[in-house]
Amino acid sequence: MTSNPRRILVGVAGGIAAYKACHLIRDFKEHGDDVSVVPTEAALNFVGAATFEALSGNPVSTTVFDAVDDVQHVALGQQADAVVIAPATADLIARLAGGRADDLLTASVLVATCPIVVVPAMHTEMWLNPATQDNVATLRRRGITVMEPAHGRLTGKDTGAGRLPEPGQIAEFARTVLAGHPVPFDWKGRKVVVSAGGTQENLDPVRYIGNRSSGRQGFALAELAAQRGADVTIVAGNTEEIPVPSGATIVRVTSTRDMEKAMNESAADADVVIMAAAVADYRPATVAGSKMKKGAADEQLAQLELVENPDILKGLVARRDGGELKKDAVIVGFAAETGDANTSVLEYAQQKFKKKGCDVLMANEVGEGKVFGQSTSAGWILRRNAEPLEVAHGSKQVVAAQILDAVNEKLAK
């Protein structure tokens, strides 16, 4: 719980996904936020006001004629630190785009000057209808963040675009927007390739050399690139169980050489190439066909012979410069560094930035309990011909937002 809770107005429109708003409210409450729920009249056909009141701990009304003495239709919007509307139906989006104020939710949105996140959920035909798409474009033009809906199972037997993203995903996205990163929808038509997780090098059929990378930073970058409208491919080594961002293509690989091949193939027509994976620098010179025996006469395990792996990032830069990738593809690397008495983390990272030749490099200080396997990170973003940008400690998605903004500055417009 924070001592000064943020006020989040959760708007709920009348769609079957309204039940997921309950989990969203829970998520905000568990993060210490003060939540006020404003459903539309139609939403109450799906979830009762009592449920919203119990979960939020605040009274619920739908009309501007409740609590008139408190001027509620103005107060709720004025006091909010963020407005998150999930689900937003085609009808609600149309009313928002039209600037209507015919219920408490739309009136509150007109008053709010805080960040607003609209999370659509509807059948694919309604989502793709030019009327809805125009309305969404109108909201985005006005600075409202509209999340891209997920692809998947809809209410009936149909599947397609229009599913409400999972509540945890919405909550995390809303926190990124609230942290001052509105995630613009400006990468439609761009292709982004991100590597994530750790590579593994087999020693024998049961053992491997690997590392502690969780893949969370790579997936956070992929998620936000997809939310910016890009066509995203993730080349994933070993990662935690992380949901694949909706619409993204995932290529699963094991070894560094597999990853190199998949990255080279996927990067060929990409506008942005990000090496967020923790790559095994060495691999065993030979892979035993059967399990190596402890104490065997030749004791291979006690004396492993290793050979160096290719540097995928350097290779990608060379390919771009050699004309095998798009000539203005923006290439991003990572540096996980520890400092010492003579050289700081930032200085080591600057040396690595020069060596790798990429356009942007995210430098993290690593160590016990820092970055690897954690949900937060911090460090510096290095860019060519610009000062290092300090990245304050924050969620990996908030860090991803800043990396993508640095990439955006480099993209040919």
Ligand code: C5P
């Ligand atoms: O040299 P170092 O491993 O510290 O560099 C880190 C950066 O280089 C990361 O972006 C990582 O994904 C990439 N890398 C690579 N191929 C390797 C080793 C690292 O692409 N063999």
